[in-house]
Each structure stands twice: as structure tokens, then as C-alpha cells.
Amino acid sequence: MVLFDLILGLLLVVLVQKCLSVTDLFGAVISFMAFGLLMAVAWVRLEAPDIALAEAAIGSGLTGALLFSTLGRLPHSEARQPIASRTVGSGPGYWLAAGFWWVSIMLLSVAFFLSLLELQAPGLGGYLQERLSESGVLNPVTAVLLNFRSLDTVMEIAVLLLAVAVVWSLGTVGWPAKQKLSLPLLVGLVRLLTPVFLLVAFSLLWRGNHAPGGAFPSGAVLAAASILLLLAGKTIRIYPLTMFWLRWVLAAGLLVFVLAGMSLMFAGYGFLVYPEQWAGTMILIIEVSAGVSIGAMLMALYIGGEPDFHAG
Amino acid sequence: MTTLYLVLVGVLMGNIAIGLIRILRGPTVADRMLAAEFFGTVTVAIILLLAIAMDKSVYYDVALVFALLSALAVVAFVTRGWPDRKSGEQEDERG
Numbered sequence: 001m002v003l004f005d006l007i008l009g010l011l012l013v014v015l016v017q018k019c020l021s022v023t024d025l026f027g028a029v030i031s032f033m034a035f036g037l038l039m040a041v042a043w044v045r046l047e048a049p050d051i052a053l054a055e056a057a058i059g060s061g062l063t064g065a066l067l068f069s070t071l072g073r074l075p076h077s078e079a080r081q082p083i084a085s086r087t088v089g090s091g092p093g094y095w096l097a098a099g100f101w102w103v104s105i106m107l108l109s110v111a112f113f114l115s116l117l118e119l120q121a122p123g124l125g126g127y128l129q130e131r132l133s134e135s136g137v138l139n140p141v142t143a144v145l146l147n148f149r150s151l152d153t154v155m156e157i158a159v160l161l162l163a164v165a166v167v168w169s170l171g172t173v174g175w176p177a178k179q180k181l182s183l184p185l186l187v188g189l190v191r192l193l194t195p196v197f198l199l200v201a202f203s204l205l206w207r208g209n210h211a212p213g214g215a216f217p218s219g220a221v222l223a224a225a226s227i228l229l230l231l232a233g234k235t236i237r238i239y240p241l242t243m244f245w246l247r248w249v250l251a252a253g254l255l256v257f258v259l260a261g262m263s264l265m266f267a268g269y270g271f272l273v274y275p276e277q278w279a280g281t282m283i284l285i286i287e288v289s290a291g292v293s294i295g296a297m298l299m300a301l302y303i304g305g306e307p308d309f310h311a312g
Numbered sequence: 313m314t315t316l317y318l319v320l321v322g323v324l325m326g327n328i329a330i331g332l333i334r335i336l337r338g339p340t341v342a343d344r345m346l347a348a349e350f351f352g353t354v355t356v357a358i359i360l361l362l363a364i365a366m367d368k369s370v371y372y373d374v375a376l377v378f379a380l381l382s383a384l385a386v387v388a389f390v391t392r393g394w395p396d397r398k399s400g401e402q403e404d405e406r407g
Contacts, residue, residue, distance in 0.1 A: 049371060228383070
């Protein structure tokens, strides 16, 4: 197994090197996607299923789609042309490459020798297991994200909402999006896959309280389903009322979170300090609203501007 | 049985290492995209084998999400990233 891990680490380093030393943008995007795939395997090997899920959903899937769409928007010649010619032998490029390989080989060998020693696992895992019964959920990661350190999660959702607001303020996007190719196979595929995406998204959401899953991966799968519909040209017509509801859905995750915190504060418990008998229910409500809202926000980010329904 | 699975994981890892050549070299964008999709398929297989070998059913979910999301990347490539046939020359794709 050590050999497998070594090969995995080496492949990751090669892909990062390729991804950073961009000579053509397409190669960099592909390397980044392959890096995301292998990184998820690395997380599986490190026995961190929650991060592996997030990496699988966001790291390779959504980001790959986003980068491809960005490439598609660039002018044709600009996307294909090499950014800079590779300098060989001397100059800053050479020293950067040499330094990169030197540092990564050093890090890999240090990691290899550390893996030979039997180190004590440090951290707060022990304390967490002791107090898991107070949190109202059975999965330690969800307990940390939505109970013990829920303030961090509020801020993450707020940052995501802020990003959507900034992207939408940059301009409008014609809606419904124009489709330049007609692909009957794609439409059929999307028709088959969309229910599966929805099923997986909600099962991840529901599993969040006793197994890896939860709001972020589930939101990412939801967003992936809607991006797939968008790419296949299966968009809905948007009316002013739809936009009104869409804004509420976008804000729902943060609103529910903050309202729950405030009402607990007025009940005398403190901001997001759940009473023990209600903790499970409150976490479920917050998680569902956050999951749906994260899905909507990721999709809104993908669209890249406020949908302009007058154009369509 | 576990040894067999681990050997299979090693063989699949070798597949990835060879597929890496197509990702790095190309020569056309379609070669690279197909190699990336191949990575996705092999990764799903590796994760499933690891899940059985380590006896952790949690990783089945990871494999499921992977399998679903790898469809997204190729659809995005075909609809958005595919070079325009009318304006682009064949030479342009090489890289």
C-alpha cells in the first residue's frame, strides 16, 4: 500500500506541475480536472470521506464545467494560443521549475519517512467523540460544522452569498441561453440523469446527520444537475415573480441560520447554542435550507451574471 | 480476497500513469478529454475496490458522486469547450 501511496503522490505532483506551468490553457484545465480526481483518491486513502465527497463534487465536477465554459467564452485564438514560450536552460522559468521539483521531492520524502514512523494521532478527535452525544447528530463532521463551530459555517454561507451578489452585479446574461449545437443524445441523457442527481442530492442531505454527506456536497450535486439542464438547453422561462422567489431561495440558507441563532439568543441560550433536546431537529432544518440554498448559489455563480429575462 | 483487490488497485493505478501521457501530450483536445474521462472511470473503480478492501461502505457514496459528476465535465466540454469547426483550422487544435 505504501507503494500505491507513493505513486499517487508522485502523479499528483506531476499534475500540479503541468497545471501551473501553463503553456496552453486547455492542457491546464484538463490537468486540473485530473488532479481533482486523483486528489479525491488521496482523501479516500487518508480516510477522510467527507473531504473526498466535497472534492469529487466541487473539485473536479463543478470547477471543471466552470473552467470549460470560461474557455468557451474566450475568443478562439486566445484560448488556444500558448501564453508564453517555455524557456529552457536559464532564466526565472528554469529556476522556478527546478525549485518546484526540489521542494516537492523533499516534501514527498519527508512524508514517506513520517509514514514509516508510528506517530500519535494529534488533534481534537478524542474530545469530539466524548461530546458527540450532546450535539444531536451522529456524524462527527456534521456535529462540528453545524453545532460546535456553526458560526464558521454561517460565515461560509455568507461569503458564498456575497460572491453571488458581486457576480450578479457585474452584468446581465441573456436568458434563456442560446444553444449553438443541437444534440439529441445530450437531451436524452439529461432526461435520464436529472432524477438520479436529485435522488443522490437529497440522500446526501438526509445522511448528513449520521454519515458523511450534508449540505455542501448535496448542494454541489444539486447545482450540477441544474448546470447539466442548462447545458442541454432545457431552461425554464423566467418571469419577474420567478426572480423574486429565486432571490429568497438564494438567501434562505443564511436567513434560516441567522434566524435560528437569533431566536435561540432571545430564548436565553446564546447565538446558535442549541438546547440538547432540540439540537437534532434544528440541525436538520438548517441543513436542508442550507443545502438547497448552496445549490442555488453555485448555479447562480455558474450563470455568471443576473439572468436578463427581457432578452429571451 | 483483499490481496487480490489491492493488486487490482495497483494495476488500475498503472493505467492512470499511462493515461497521463495522453493528458500531457495530447495531441488533440479530444484525446485529452477522453483521457480525463478515462481517469474518472478508473478512479471510480479504484475507490470501489478500496471501499471493499478497507470494508468501509461510506466510500460507495463517494464513487456514486464521482460517477455522476464525471458526466458533467464531458457535457461542458462538448457544449462549451469544443472548438468551432467553421472558424478554426485543424492545425489550431494541436497543442
